Amino acid sequence: MSAITLDEHEEHDEHHGHARVNGVMHQFEDIDQQNECYAVGMWSFLVTEIMMFGALFMAYTLYRWRYADSFLAAHQYVHIWPGAINTTLLLASSFTMVLAVHYTQLKKTKLVLMNLGATMFFATAFLVVKIGWEYIPKFQEHLFPGPNFVWDKPEGSKNVAQIFFSFYFTMTGLHGLHVLIGILIIGFLALQHKKKHPAVHDDYMLTEMVALYWHFVDLVWIFLFPLYYLIPK
Amino acid sequence: MAGHGTTHKYKPGEVAWGAEHHILPITVYVKTILALFVLMVLTIFAAQISMPDIHLGPLHLPGTFLNNIIALTIAVVKASLVVMFFMHVKYSTSLTRFWAIIGFVWMCLIFFILMDYATRPLDPTVARPWMSDPGSALPKARDAKQSEDSVPTLNVNVRPRQ
Structure with a gap:
């Protein structure tokens, strides 16, 4: 001491x-x-986030265990390519985020801003792929659960397919909301770095906290990807 | 309180407050991200292969079980890499590690609920010809008394649909 x-x-x-x-x-x-x-303090917050997502993962596990066949049938409409591209984008954004922390520790503001910008770019690309390539086609194919849900396939049950897509939209939607909030927070952080505000310029822990949040968002996706996009036949 | 593997060439003052013992060489992050990308490609390829069924004495498991185990094992390894190296838990204090572990202990606890679903006398999975609504709860014991095509007189839990 x-x-x-x-x-x-x-x-x-x-x-x-x-x-x-x-x-x-x-x-x-x-x-x-x-x-x-x-x-x-930040990990305490992340534990509450794990609790929230954990309940959804548990419910998903239960229903997939009970309705394995219908979940497999419904999963054919969740395409692997946008999932794989989004995984790559999020992993890359986690890498640039950790580099932003590294350069904050070294007080290299220019490199911090570049890496925060790259993180925001990858995150925005993630949302574009998610909405443009996944959500909108699913709405057009009447795969959003509700009165307009259409299931004319011989295999699988219509009701269970609706349960599957309820889980899909809830979990990926909640995750997407976290990505969106992350983009806003990182943007605000970048603005403070640009101004060389002492709270972020001299104290690297604020950037580290935002990075912890961002890596948590990545963690959730690491589990969502195999559970929704890679259901074995 | 310097973490293992950290470099010590920085002096206080030229780096951010308290950062001098916590700056990792950038190669740590590069190796981590490369491992993550390799594991991602691996999990996609593993999911395309139909694994053989498992027969271990009285234990019979479908091949998809092995597929799921492989996919989730890779996911856990990826998650550990992110937690350890990107979230710096490998280099942090015991108290921080404790909090990080608590979250995953909770994840394990919440999955104990599945034991209840495996043993309780309510089975939400029973689909019968008269029941076009799999997903409704139905007592197992009551179901056992009926034959496959009988129409139940008392239909408490099941709301018939078209």
Whole structure:
């Protein structure tokens, strides 16, 4: 535990009025404790997210276990190519996001902005593929559950196919909403980096927190991909 | 508190607050993303192969079971790579690791609900000729008394559809 001496640089954050000594806020012993506090707080939030998605994954597992044949029949309308391309896009965006954290640690703002921009580009491309290549054709083929749902295939049950597509739209839709929120947060973060705001320029943990959220979105997709796009025959 | 594998060539002041012991070489991230891409291609190819059925003594499992195990194992490996290297859990403190693990413990706990569905006397899967609505709950015991084509007199749980 390093003792704080009076001659150390003291900086007043005019936005909050709290004094930070070498980046450490007054309630923390040192910078490592402060950064650990950030990480634990963010992980607590991610645990609540895991709970939310976990319930959906459990329900999906139950219904796929019970209605294996109908789920296989309905899964033929979920095409592998947009899924594979979207997986690639999200993995690439996770990579650029972690690079953004790396360059934030090194205070290389230009490279941070480039990587955050690439992350937002990949994320937007993900949503374009998701909506343009998957959602809109499914709406046109009457595969959205509801009164207009059409199932004229001999195999599989119409009701179970509706259950499958309810799960599909709920889970990928909730995930897509997280992607959209992620794009907005990363955009805001990039704006602060551009202004070299001390909260993101000197303190890399804020960027790290956004990155944790973004990697979580990637994690959800890592499981959604085999469950919806790769059902074995 | 420096993590394993971190570089120590940075001095406080020239990098972000507290970052000097937490900067990983960029090759760690490059290796991780390459592994993730390889695993993604692997899982797509594995899903195209129809695995043989498993017969282990009294245990008979369809080939799709093996397919699912392979797909989910690859997914778990991919997820671990992301959590360990991209989310820096491998290099973080024990308290952070504890919180990261708690989330996945919860995932395991929630799947214990499936034990209930496997053993309770309610079977939502029973499809009978008179019942065009698989997905409705139906007591197993009541169903057992009826033959395949009998029409139930009491139809509490099933709302008939066209």
